[in-house]
Amino acid sequence: MKKIIISIIIFGFFFSPIYFGANLPRRSVAKAGFPDDLPGPHLMPDSPFYFLKIWYEKVVIFFTFNLAKRAERYKTFAEKRLYEGQEMIKEGKQDLANKEKDLYKYYLNKAQSALEKAIQKAMEKKKEQVAQELQKTLEDIKNKLKESIKL
DSSP: OOOHHHHHHHHHTTTTTTTTTTTOOTOOOOOOOOOOOOOSSSSSSTSTHHHHHHHHHHHHHHHHHHHHHHHHHHHHHHHHHHHHHHHHTTTTTTHHHHHHHHHHHHHHHHHHHHHOOOOOOOOHHHHHHHHHHHHHHHHHHHHHHHHHEEE
């Protein structure tokens, strides 16, 4: 297993654009992002490297700090599991399709809980903003009352 991983790393290093001296612009800016396109990499559940795809998704989720974006990523990954499950059914691999169905449900539940947390956090933030605005209005009213009493 270690030999496979090491050979993949070496293969990626030797066939990278930098190794071949690709002419890259001097002031290029790399923007980190994770693709959410469907159906995604063509690693299917019957592939021996499928675990790498699942690990990749876990890393993507781990580094997604915005709760709304995290819910969107869970939803996207759930849709990918649905697609893969349908493909496994077409190939007659029912046991893998059932595993994909379980992963699909898991990702949907995680998406729902992340979205609920995002909504709750947004509501708390909005409450704080409203409270600050009301406090400011109250202070303005108090100042106007003091001025009117002095007159």
